[in-house]
Structures are given as C-alpha cells and as structure tokens.
Amino acid sequence: xxxxxxxxxxxxxxxxxxxxxxxxxxxxxxxxxxxxxxxxxxxxxxxxxxxxxxxxxxxxxxxxxxxxxxxxxxxxxxxxxxxxxxxxxxxxxxxxxxxxxxxxxxxxxxxxxxxxxxxxxxxxxxxxxxxxxxxxxxxxxxxxxxxxxxxxxxxxxxxxxxxxxxxxx
Numbered sequence: 001x002x003x004x005x006x007x008x009x010x011x012x013x014x015x016x017x018x019x020x021x022x023x024x025x026x027x028x029x030x031x032x033x034x035x036x037x038x039x040x041x042x043x044x045x046x047x048x049x050x051x052x053x054x055x056x057x058x059x060x061x062x063x064x065x066x067x068x069x070x071x072x073x074x075x076x077x078x079x080x081x082x083x084x085x086x087x088x089x090x091x092x093x094x095x096x097x098x099x100x101x102x103x104x105x106x107x108x109x110x111x112x113x114x115x116x117x118x119x120x121x122x123x124x125x126x127x128x129x130x131x132x133x134x135x136x137x138x139x140x141x142x143x144x145x146x147x148x149x150x151x152x153x154x155x156x157x158x159x160x161x162x163x164x165x166x167x168x169x
Contacts, residue, residue, distance in 0.1 A: 023145075050135060074125050105157045109153035112148070
C-alpha cells in the first residue's frame with residue numbers, strides 16, 4: 001500500500017492561506033478590469049472569435065443555473081450554504097493530515113468559492129463573469145478566474161482520488 005507524504009499543520013496553513021489569497025487577488029483584480037473595460041461595451045474577441053471577453057453578471061451558479069430562484073432562496077443557497085461549505089473545507093484541511101497536492105487543490109476550490117462569495121455579497125447576490133470560449137458550434141458559458149480555480153482544484157482532487165483508488169486495488 002502506497003502512503004502519500006503529509007504536511008504538518010503550519011505548512012498546510014501556509015499553503016492554504018497563500019493559495020486562497022492568490023486566488024482571490026487574481027479573481028477580484030480581473031473582475032475589476034472587466035467592470036472598468038467591458039461593462040457597457042461589446043465583446044472583445046481573439047483568435048478568430050475563439051476566446052472572447054464579455055461582461056456579464058450571473059445571479060445563478062454555473063451556466064446561470066438557479067438565477068430565476070427568488071432572491072431569498074438564492075441568498076440561502078449561494079451565500080449561506082456555500083459559506084458553510086467553505087468553512088468546513090478549511091476546517092478539514094486544518095484537521096486532517098493531507099498531501100500538498102490535496103491541500104493545494106482544496107485551496108483552489110475554497111479560494112474560487114470565497115472570491116465568488118465576495119462578489120455575491122457586493123453585487124446583489126450576483127457574480128461577475130467575463131470570459132467565453134467558442135470552438136465551432138461549441139460554446140462555454142461565461143466564466144471568471146474563480147470558476148477556473150474551482151474547476152482546476154476539483155479536477156486535481158478527482159485525479160488524486162482516481163490515482164489513489166488505482167494504487168489500493
């Protein structure tokens with residue numbers, strides 16, 4: 001059985017804190033740029049309209065899911081419930097001995113979640129999105145840097161889980 005090297009509490013806290021702060025800083029600064037340069041303007045396209053910058057305020061989750069819910073319900077789910085999950089994830093990292101990859105992956109998810117939570121608290125329960133990818137007839141939803149961090153962190157966790165299951169069989 002393969003054992004992954006774990007970090008002590010101080011190192012976990014350092015990796016968690018630095019990663020979360022970098023995530024929030026990158027996301028919030030890019031959202032400020034999007035607000036000042038894209039709001040009220042048409043989209044800016046690159047690489048034959050494959051990569052586009054377009055300003056949007058998303059009241060829902062990924063792809064706008066839940067945006068039509070009443071404001072109170074959206075606040076309950078997208079602010080309070082998400083906030084509780086983020087605090088639980090931070091507590092999990094601080095309590096459990098974990099590898100650096102796992103701590104970093106969780107930090108990306110938490111950092112992206114906190115940054116989108118900041119948006120919801122500042123922007124009337126909405127998140128600022130500004131990137132769109134189009135490849136042929138395929139089109140992503142409009143997203144932001146926090147969403148990328150959440151997706152990358154979740155992907156790392158899934159890969160780590162799959163890899164650990166393969167080693168245990």
